[in-house]
Amino acid sequence: MPIPCSSCEKKLAVLKRPKTGHSLCKDCFFWAFEEETHQTITSAKLFHQGETVGIGASGGKDSTVLAHVLKVLNERYHYGLNLILLSVDEGITGYRDDSLETVKRNQQQYDLPLKIVSYEELYGWTMDQIVKKVGLKNNCTFCGVFRRQALDRGAMMLRVDKVCTGHNADDIAETVLMNFLRGDIARLRRCTAITTGSEGAIPRCKPLKYAYEKEIVLYAYFKKLDYFSTECVYSPNAYRGYARAFLKDLESIRPSAIMAVIHSGENLSVKEDVKMPVQGTCGRCGYISSQGLCKACVLLEGLNRGLPKLGIGKHHKLHSRLLRDQPLTEREEKKLKSVDF
Amino acid sequence: MCQVEEDYKDEALQRTAALSVGQKCMKCKEGCAVVVIRVGDAFCKSCFRDYFVHKFRAMLGKTRLIFPGEKVLLALSGGSTSSSMLCQVQEGLSREASKKLRFSPGIVHIDEGAVCGRSAEERQETLMQLEAIFQASGFPYHIVYLEEVFKLPNSILQSVSSSPTSHGQNYKEAVDDFLQKQREALIDVEQRLTVEDERNVTHSEQIEAKFDQLSTSTAVSEENSATILSETSPSGKWPFTLEQTEAVKELFSSVKTLTAKEELLQTLRHHLILHTARNKEYSKIMMGDSCTRLAVKLLTNISLGRGASLAVDTGFSDNRYGDIMILRPMREYSSKEIAFYNKLFEVPTVFTPALDTKASDKASIHRLTESFVNKLQTDFPSTVSTVYRTSEKLNTACSDINSGVEQTDKCLLCLCIMDTKVEEASAFQATLISEKLSCKQSPDQMPVNKVSEQSCCDNQAEEKGKCCSTNSGACHPPVSNTTTDFLTLLCYSCRLTVKDMVSLSLLPQYVLSEAERRKRRAQVREQIQEFLLPPEDESDENY
Numbered sequence: 101m102p103i104p105c106s107s108c109e110k111k112l113a114v115l116k117r118p119k120t121g122h123s124l125c126k127d128c129f130f131w132a133f134e135e136e137t138h139q140t141i142t143s144a145k146l147f148h149q150g151e152t153v154g155i156g157a158s159g160g161k162d163s164t165v166l167a168h169v170l171k172v173l174n175e176r177y178h179y180g181l182n183l184i185l186l187s188v189d190e191g192i193t194g195y196r197d198d199s200l201e202t203v204k205r206n207q208q209q210y211d212l213p214l215k216i217v218s219y220e221e222l223y224g225w226t227m228d229q230i231v232k233k234v235g236l237k238n239n240c241t242f243c244g245v246f247r248r249q250a251l252d253r254g255a256m257m258l259r260v261d262k263v264c265t266g267h268n269a270d271d272i273a274e275t276v277l278m279n280f281l282r283g284d285i286a287r288l289r290r291c292t293a294i295t296t297g298s299e300g301a302i303p304r305c306k307p308l309k310y311a312y313e314k315e316i317v318l319y320a321y322f323k324k325l326d327y328f329s330t331e332c333v334y335s336p337n338a339y340r341g342y343a344r345a346f347l348k349d350l351e352s353i354r355p356s357a358i359m360a361v362i363h364s365g366e367n368l369s370v371k372e373d374v375k376m377p378v379q380g381t382c383g384r385c386g387y388i389s390s391q392g393l394c395k396a397c398v399l400l401e402g403l404n405r406g407l408p409k410l411g412i413g414k415h416h417k418l419h420s421r422l423l424r425d426q427p428l429t430e431r432e433e434k435k436l437k438s439v440d441f
Numbered sequence: 442m443c444q445v446e447e448d449y450k451d452e453a454l455q456r457t458a459a460l461s462v463g464q465k466c467m468k469c470k471e472g473c474a475v476v477v478i479r480v481g482d483a484f485c486k487s488c489f490r491d492y493f494v495h496k497f498r499a500m501l502g503k504t505r506l507i508f509p510g511e512k513v514l515l516a517l518s519g520g521s522t523s524s525s526m527l528c529q530v531q532e533g534l535s536r537e538a539s540k541k542l543r544f545s546p547g548i549v550h551i552d553e554g555a556v557c558g559r560s561a562e563e564r565q566e567t568l569m570q571l572e573a574i575f576q577a578s579g580f581p582y583h584i585v586y587l588e589e590v591f592k593l594p595n596s597i598l599q600s601v602s603s604s605p606t607s608h609g610q611n612y613k614e615a616v617d618d619f620l621q622k623q624r625e626a627l628i629d630v631e632q633r634l635t636v637e638d639e640r641n642v643t644h645s646e647q648i649e650a651k652f653d654q655l656s657t658s659t660a661v662s663e664e665n666s667a668t669i670l671s672e673t674s675p676s677g678k679w680p681f682t683l684e685q686t687e688a689v690k691e692l693f694s695s696v697k698t699l700t701a702k703e704e705l706l707q708t709l710r711h712h713l714i715l716h717t718a719r720n721k722e723y724s725k726i727m728m729g730d731s732c733t734r735l736a737v738k739l740l741t742n743i744s745l746g747r748g749a750s751l752a753v754d755t756g757f758s759d760n761r762y763g764d765i766m767i768l769r770p771m772r773e774y775s776s777k778e779i780a781f782y783n784k785l786f787e788v789p790t791v792f793t794p795a796l797d798t799k800a801s802d803k804a805s806i807h808r809l810t811e812s813f814v815n816k817l818q819t820d821f822p823s824t825v826s827t828v829y830r831t832s833e834k835l836n837t838a839c840s841d842i843n844s845g846v847e848q849t850d851k852c853l854l855c856l857c858i859m860d861t862k863v864e865e866a867s868a869f870q871a872t873l874i875s876e877k878l879s880c881k882q883s884p885d886q887m888p889v890n891k892v893s894e895q896s897c898c899d900n901q902a903e904e905k906g907k908c909c910s911t912n913s914g915a916c917h918p919p920v921s922n923t924t925t926d927f928l929t930l931l932c933y934s935c936r937l938t939v940k941d942m943v944s945l946s947l948l949p950q951y952v953l954s955e956a957e958r959r960k961r962r963a964q965v966r967e968q969i970q971e972f973l974l975p976p977e978d979e980s981d982e983n984y
Contacts, residue, residue: 109881119872122879132878139874144866280743281817283827285834294866310871346813350744353806354700356872356937357744363868363933364748367860374834 107132114322118314118355126322133319137169137307138177144294146305147181147262154186154260156251157206157214159199162266164206164327165316166308170264171210184258185210188250189218190243191226192333199328206326217254219246223400231334234408239334241412242403245395249387255302267306270313270347273358276365278343285370286377292365301388312358383423392419407436468492476781486785493774493782497529500770501542505612506758507725507768509543509619514723515580516714517550519571519791523729525779526771528788530727531578543619544725548575548582549717551710555587555686556693556702557794561679570791583717588681588689590709590949597712598955600856601763692947699805701941702796704745704934708854709949718765730755730769733776733814736828741810746934749860752835761856775825852932853956860933869933930959 105113105125113123117132124132140146147153155170157163167185174181187203190196200216207214220226223246231239255263272292279288290296295305308316320327350357370376381387382394389395395411401422402410410418415436418428428436464483466472472485484492501507515530517523533542550571554564568584575582696702718726730738735755742754753759759767771779783790797805802812817824850859863869927945928936939945945953966973 107879107881117875117879120876120879122876124879128879132875135878136871136875140866140871143870276743277740280740280831281824281828283831285831288831310868310875342813342817346809349803349809349813350806353803353809354698354937356746357806359868359872360746360934360937361744363746363860364743364751366863366867367749368751369836370834371836 115318118318118351119312119359121355129322130319133311133315134169134172134176136310138173140294140310141173141179141307144305146264146295146307147179149180150182151180151261152182152184152259154184154215154255154258154263155212156263156265157185157187157203158266159187159202159206159328160266161316161320161325161327161329162268162271162308162313164202164266164325165320165323166264166266167206167210167212168323168325169319170307171212183212184260185212185214186251186254186258186260186263187214187216188247188254189216189220190247191219191228193228195330195333196227198330202326202328209326215254215258217250217257219250222246222250222253223396225400225403227334230403233403233406236334238409238412242399243334245399245411249394249396252302252387260302263302263304264307265304266308268308268311268313268316269358269362270344270351272306272309272365273361274340274343274347276361277347278340281343282339285374288365288368289370292362297388310359310362391416392423398422402436407433409436475785478778478781489781490786493778494529494532496773497526497770498533498542500757500773504757504768506766507544508612508615511544511725512721512723513544513546513725513727513768514714514718514721515546515548515727516729517548517571517575518729519550519567519574519793520729521779521783521788521790522731522734522771522774522776524574524788524790525774525783526727526729527574527578528783528786529770538623543616546580547721547723548578548580549714549726550575550582550584551713552584552586553706553710553795554793555689556706557796557798559794565678567791567793574789574791581721583721585713585717586679586681587706587709587713588679588685590713590951591681591685591688593712593716593949593951595951595955595958597716597951598853598856600761600851688947692949695943695947697941697943699797699800700745700807701938703805703807704938705942706796708935708938711855715762715765724765726765726767728767728769729771731771731774731776731779732829733818733825735769735772735832736825737807737811737814739828739832740814741807742934744806744810746937747857747932750855750857750932750934751832753857755832761851772829850959852935853927853930853952853959854935854938855932857932861931861936926960927956930956 103113103123105111105128106122107124107128111125111127114126115129116123117129153170155163155167157167167183170181170183173179174183185203185207187200189200203214203216206212218226227239227243230242234242251263251265275291276288279285279291294309295303297303319325347358347361350361354360377390379388379390382389382397383392384397385394387394387396391398393401398415398419399411402408405428407428410422418432421428464474466474466485466488467483468488469485472487474483475486476489477483478489478492507513515523515527517527527548530542530546534546536542550568552564552568554567559567572582572584693702693705696705714726718724739751739755742748742751747754753761755769755772757769757772759769761767782788797808800808803809814824814828851857852859861869924939924945928939931939942948
């Protein structure tokens with residue numbers, strides 16, 4: 101039996117919103133989705149008139165929808181933003197090269213400028229080379245840390261005021277759960293913030309923070325957006341996988357659970373006497389870091405010295421010697437060399 | 442210890458040795474190890490007992506919340522953790538005077554058989570087993586039935602501001618005071634004894650007489666519990682009517698999801714325990730939540746949107762009711778430790794089927810989280826303790842946001858501080874906006890600038906196919922008990938629970954009439970708003 105749209109009550113509904121359970125027609129859904137993103141942007145005061153905003157574009161559904169919605173809203177509500185697509189090429193054959201083709205098409209479709217920064221030019225290593233050294237077990241650590249910094253470096257080159265990423269509600273909820281499971285109290289506190297990195301670094305924001313992943317897919321599907329949907333060829337982060345599976349199960353029991361997790365995350369606060377890492381800068385590259393050396397520099401040092409495990413786990417004691425380019429003892433080296441494939 | 446381990450040449454060899462059967466206890470190095478706690482720490486029976494008992498006493502000792510002579514109500518389900526808790530209290534009271542626990546315990550058990558699909562006979566049988574345990578403990582006990590929620594007073598939902606005079610003195614003074622009195626009493630008894638000796642009354646007779654007195658007092662309190670909560674039942678057997686059993690069943694069958702049923706049951710259970718404590722003048726309640734249980738509860742509550750009240754829901758002490766404090770003294774034991782203790786020392790437990798017994802893993806958020814945590818725990822053995830430690834570092838956030846607001850009101854059902862007065866850029870507001878945008882709206886209204894806190898697009902409104910757009914500040918309809926009005930009295934999570942209910946009218950009267958009272962008060966407040974002066978000080982009472 102066809103159901104009428106619960107919003108306009110004229111057209112027939114074509115979908116049931118995963119977030120609220122309402123049945124909507126295509127146009128009402130587009131309108132609601134865009135309007136919600138607009139509400140998020142205005143209520144959190146994400147942008148100011150005349151700013152240059154870099155959109156982290158991977159070619160995947162989230163960033164494609166983000167780029168599309170931002171362009172639409174920028175015109176509809178006269179944000180006066182100067183939008184630029186910003187992509188990172190990790191150097192993963194069979195994955196990133198294909199998705200970057202999508203980004204290049206998007207650039208044409210949306211008529212936005214595009215900047216690509218690659219691991220190879222920034223670090224001298226592609227992910228393919230890193231995986232050869234590190235194996236498939238901890239490679240996501242390298243990729244994640246490098247990408248975060250690469251995006252910032254690209255943003256600095258373009259002199260943008262802000263970077264926005266396509267993180268959706270599911271991603272945020274997943275991160276809340278994961279940080280809770282890992283006991284990472286510092287990240288737990290930061291991870292629900294819609295804008296991060298105020299000091300020194302270029303602020304990053306997540307306009308799709310309250311958009312369900314499923315609605316993003318629906319939006320992209322009905323808008324017939326051109327996006328790339330293949331999992332990375334290197335194994336996904338195992339521990340996040342647990343949190344992800346758990347969240348999907350939660351959603352299947354009670355769809356509002358995703359928002360509930362975010363609500364919980366937003367209302368958590370940490371006791372004042374709990375020790376927090378102090379934010380400083382990296383002694384080598386000047387990037388924000390809570391240690392003497394930032395994670396990216398430690399990982400890179402490990403790769404260059406042929407000690408890939410240097411950045412896996414905690415080896416803070418070695419930082420001062422790494423900074424001064426001093427060699428490590430044989431025993432330490434032996435420990436950091438072994439890679440179990 | 443560390444040095445000893447380093448002496449071994451081959452680590453792998455040592456590991457296998459650590460798990461062999463004939464091993465000695467790592468603590469006393471004498472007894473035969475019977476149980477491995479933590480990673481590779483093998484304990485003998487008596488060292489395990491010492492370790493277990495010490496943990497309980499240390500928990501009470503370091504928190505210094507139970508004052509000497511205080512009446513403490515132990516909430517007992519009959520399950521392993523709460524039974525183990527009873528055992529610890531008994532142990533603590535049986536010690537010699539200097540080490541004896543100094544509070545006087547009582548037991549409460551809530552019989553939830555009505556909603557767990559059990560017949561009267563089955564319930565009777567379980568209760569008999571439980572009563573045997575309770576009687577053996579010698580503590581006064583109270584058995585309360587879920588049906589009795591229909592007799593609860595409104596006042597259960599009002600948190601009492603704790604009077605600072607009740608325990609104005611500090612802990613140490615209180616202890617000294619207590620010991621002084623005890624000494625005096627002892628001297629008194631001794632004097633009387635000598636007098637009675639002269640009258641040729643033997644010592645044993647004396648004790649017997651005392652014992653008689655004690656058991657009569659137990660019986661009296663038992664009787665009281667029956668009379669206070671119940672009028673005489675027709676059968677004389679149960680302190681409630683068959684209609685009430687049916688009403689409870691109907692209430693729970695009107696709840697659409699198991700998740701919401703569990704939450705509702707927990708809320709009602711807490712109200713009953715609280716009522717018993719108030720009636721019998723207990724000032725503390727002890728709940729048997731183990732570390733494992735709490736880890737599950739933490740993740741469950743995050744998933745239910747109870748982030749703001751995580752600290753009160755799972756911390757050692759919970760002061761949401763004001764006058765009566767909830768304590769969780771078992772929170773440092775893992776369920777495994779408890780199971781071993783109960784087995785080794787033959788602690789009696791009674792199995793009672795719960796709402797989710799035999800339910801599938803995905804039947805409710807509670808079940809899902811439990812199986813998730815247990816599975817993760819097998820892969821990553823530090824999961825439970827990590828989650829538990831994370832919670833130790835948390836505080837309630839909403840308290841400081843709300844303290845500036847006129848009235849720090851509490852949720853009608855869970856009595857936690859409301860977490861719905863949040864800033865505009867928040868998950869709560871975003872959800873309201875989504876709901877509003879998915880409903881019918883006149884086109885000229887389209888650019889919604891501000892969604893009032895009282896969104897009305899709940900399921901009921903949707904069914905009617907329209908959405909009244911009440912703006913904040915507009916007149917509230919005096920016709921009460923629409924779901925919308927009711928929801929505004931609840932915290933984020935309790936709203937989700939109530940949204941899963943078909944009808945509010947089945948809720949016990951005390952909930953409905955308290956809701957009514959709060960609404961009226963809010964209306965009155967609105968009328969006189971312009972004449973009210975802002976409170977000078979934020980140290981004002983909560984209520």
